[in-house]
Amino acid sequence: MPLALAVLGLLFVALSIASLRLGARPVAFSTLRDAFLHYDPGMTDHIVVRQYRLPRTILCLLCGAAFGTAGALIQASTRNPLADPGILGVNAGAAFAVILAVGVLSFGSITAYVWFALAGAAMAGLLVYMIGASAGGATPARLLLSGVAISAVLGGIGSSVTLLDPQAFDSLRHWQVGTVAGRNLAVAATVAPFIVAGLLLALIAAPALNTAALGDDTARALGLNLSRLRIIVIVSVTLLAGAATAATGPISFIGLMMPYAARWIAGSDQRKVIPLTMLCSVNLLLAADIAGRFLIYPDELDAGIVVAFLGAPVLVMLARSARTKAL
Amino acid sequence: MKTLIHRSPARGSNAGQKVSFRIRARTLAVCLALAALLIALAFFSLAAGRFDTGMADVFNALSGQAAGKTRMIVLEWRLPRTLLVALLGAALGLGGAIFQSLTRNPLGSPDIIGFAAGSHTGALVVLLLFSGGYYATAFGALGGGIVTAALVYVLAGTTGQQGFRLIVVGIGISAMLSAFNAWMIRKADLEMAMGAAFWAAGSLNGLGFEQLRPAVMLFCLLCLPLAALARPMRQMELGDDVALASGVAQRRTRGLLMLLGVALTALATATAGPISFIALCAPQIARRLVGASGVGLFTPALTGAVLLVLADTAAQHAFGRQLPVGIMTISVGGLYLLWLLIREGRR
Numbered sequence: 001m002p003l004a005l006a007v008l009g010l011l012f013v014a015l016s017i018a019s020l021r022l023g024a025r026p027v028a029f030s031t032l033r034d035a036f037l038h039y040d041p042g043m044t045d046h047i048v049v050r051q052y053r054l055p056r057t058i059l060c061l062l063c064g065a066a067f068g069t070a071g072a073l074i075q076a077s078t079r080n081p082l083a084d085p086g087i088l089g090v091n092a093g094a095a096f097a098v099i100l101a102v103g104v105l106s107f108g109s110i111t112a113y114v115w116f117a118l119a120g121a122a123m124a125g126l127l128v129y130m131i132g133a134s135a136g137g138a139t140p141a142r143l144l145l146s147g148v149a150i151s152a153v154l155g156g157i158g159s160s161v162t163l164l165d166p167q168a169f170d171s172l173r174h175w176q177v178g179t180v181a182g183r184n185l186a187v188a189a190t191v192a193p194f195i196v197a198g199l200l201l202a203l204i205a206a207p208a209l210n211t212a213a214l215g216d217d218t219a220r221a222l223g224l225n226l227s228r229l230r231i232i233v234i235v236s237v238t239l240l241a242g243a244a245t246a247a248t249g250p251i252s253f254i255g256l257m258m259p260y261a262a263r264w265i266a267g268s269d270q271r272k273v274i275p276l277t278m279l280c281s282v283n284l285l286l287a288a289d290i291a292g293r294f295l296i297y298p299d300e301l302d303a304g305i306v307v308a309f310l311g312a313p314v315l316v317m318l319a320r321s322a323r324t325k326a327l
Numbered sequence: 328m329k330t331l332i333h334r335s336p337a338r339g340s341n342a343g344q345k346v347s348f349r350i351r352a353r354t355l356a357v358c359l360a361l362a363a364l365l366i367a368l369a370f371f372s373l374a375a376g377r378f379d380t381g382m383a384d385v386f387n388a389l390s391g392q393a394a395g396k397t398r399m400i401v402l403e404w405r406l407p408r409t410l411l412v413a414l415l416g417a418a419l420g421l422g423g424a425i426f427q428s429l430t431r432n433p434l435g436s437p438d439i440i441g442f443a444a445g446s447h448t449g450a451l452v453v454l455l456l457f458s459g460g461y462y463a464t465a466f467g468a469l470g471g472g473i474v475t476a477a478l479v480y481v482l483a484g485t486t487g488q489q490g491f492r493l494i495v496v497g498i499g500i501s502a503m504l505s506a507f508n509a510w511m512i513r514k515a516d517l518e519m520a521m522g523a524a525f526w527a528a529g530s531l532n533g534l535g536f537e538q539l540r541p542a543v544m545l546f547c548l549l550c551l552p553l554a555a556l557a558r559p560m561r562q563m564e565l566g567d568d569v570a571l572a573s574g575v576a577q578r579r580t581r582g583l584l585m586l587l588g589v590a591l592t593a594l595a596t597a598t599a600g601p602i603s604f605i606a607l608c609a610p611q612i613a614r615r616l617v618g619a620s621g622v623g624l625f626t627p628a629l630t631g632a633v634l635l636v637l638a639d640t641a642a643q644h645a646f647g648r649q650l651p652v653g654i655m656t657i658s659v660g661g662l663y664l665l666w667l668l669i670r671e672g673r674r
Contacts, residue, residue, distance in 0.1 A: 153661035163650075176512075
């Protein structure tokens with residue numbers, strides 16, 4: 001565990017620097033330093049670093065951690081290793097609200113629809129929880145089923161809106177890919193408080209999640225307040241997935257994949273799994289974004305696609321390996 | 328509540344071997360009700376439309392007594408479409424039932440093991456890179472879906488924890504392809520991308536006898552081996568060990584069932600574009616209607632047909648303009664599943 005943390009930490013530092021330096025216009029170390037210490041708005045390199053690569057790197061950090069942690073929380077709390085924010089309807093809620101904002105209310109800028117995405121994610125998350133819990137207890141299967149149902153309804157209504165409105169379709173197909181490019185620092189600043197709050201809640205919930213993993217009855221017998229835990233998880237997932245989806249578009253693969261990697265390293269103790277998931281996810285998104293700048297040079301591949309193409313083989317491998325625990 | 332129907336085999340076959348069917352009264356009642364509903368819905372969809380024809384006209388046309396315009400509208404325009412919709416609905420319901428049984432998971436569906444994403448990719452490649460027509464797109468979708476499903480099956484391997492692994496691998500490959508699809512749609516020019524999006528929403532508009540005949544033939548062809556595999560399928564639901572003990576050749580049966588499930592879904596996708604959620608939803612709804620965990624194949628097929636006819640009728644007439652049916656299935660199916668979950672909670 002300490003070794004894994006050290007390796008992942010070092011990797012994070014290296015990747016952050018690489019993300020600031022590399023791209024269609026590589027920047028030397030000294031220029032990179034100057035861009036932060038002696039910023040000169042007349043220098044193109046400085047502008048590239050400060051205006052384009054810095055927001056991108058910060059978004060990778062924030063959203064990577066957010067997507068990964070949201071996935072880890074959902075997988076732990078529903079005891080379903082297949083769950084991710086996409087399946088629980090949170091991404092669909094965010095996407096639906098963005099479709100409404102762009103298609104029906106004609107909002108254009110990302111800073112405006114961040115709020116819609118958050119509200120949409122929160123509504124979908126709450127709705128899923130309320131319907132899932134309506135039997136007197138939110139069992140994993142019921143939560144998943146209501147998540148599937150809600151995302152389906154929202155997705156259906158959403159695509160009928162976009163199919164009838166070419167302009168909304170056009171702006172949404174750009175958002176729907178999932179990318180950290182082309183956003184400014186204001187976007188990162190808008191979503192940062194939500195994501196940080198969500199991450200803190202996740203860390204707070206980790207020990208209780210371990211108890212909950214013993215089964216509802218045992219956990220109750222040990223004095224765990226299950227409904228409070230579930231509410232904390234829902235709030236945290238909503239903040240994380242809603243804010244991150246608003247900023248980058250849906251990149252749901254991280255949340256599905258990285259908790260597997262973390263469990264593969266650390267077993268099933270959530271106090272280790274959740275921080276490890278955060279680190280792994282940030283590194284993954286950074287690496288994906290950097291790779292995307294070169295893979296089809298001079299064009300750029302969006303981070304969401306690179307993540308998916310990197311992640312799928314890893315997930316297949318993890319599923320095949322005997323060490324993967326069914327949670 | 329339960330009736331036991333024993334049927335002796337024909338004389339001269341293996342002595343003493345009895346084939347017995349156990350049909351629960353409730354299952355029978357549900358099936359009859361579903362069939363009645365399906366017929367009622369079909370009549371409604373034959374009668375409704377821009378040229379309003381009454382129920383009497385529909386009856387006349389079907390019994391061969393109507394002439395001229397009514398006959399043409401009911402028999403040549405609306406009937407093939409209605410039949411095709413019911414058939415595709417049944418195919419999707421069957422596909423879903425097979426996959427949920429194989430994976431022993433309510434989320435198991437051909438969509439989850441990558442068929443939907445793969446067929447979307449195939450269609451997008453044909454539509455956007457080669458600007459193909461209806462048949463080329465159908466072919467692309469078929470190819471993409473089958474290749475993807477086969478890839479997922481091979482990657483999932485053949486030992487232990489089959490169902491679980493299949494779903495995880497399927498989700499992985501689907502996610503990868505969906506991202507690629509989103510990227511292709513972003514790269515294409517707007518008009519082409521809109522066209523592709525319409526295809527992806529699943530539409531039954533403009534389908535007629537030309538598509539019905541091959542679809543019926545293929546459907547019957549697929550149902551024959553399925554009938555033979557229904558029994559081993561139920562035994563495999565009870566767990567790998569039970570199936571092993573009762574002598575089911577698991578690997579072969581699983582592979583065959585998977586192939587049939589994919590082929591049934593492919594039939595629908597190739598004809599009408601991806602119609603999501605019926606495969607996922609129909610077996611679940613059937614299970615709740617029947618009130619038993621194992622529902623076999625017949626009830627999900629009927630449920631699927633009812634759902635798709637309902638969704639198609641609504642997509643055509645409810646909103647003043649024709650919407651792609653896939654959008655309706657997703658909304659109607661989702662709402663129904665929600666309603667079931669809420670109702671179950673109140674009880």
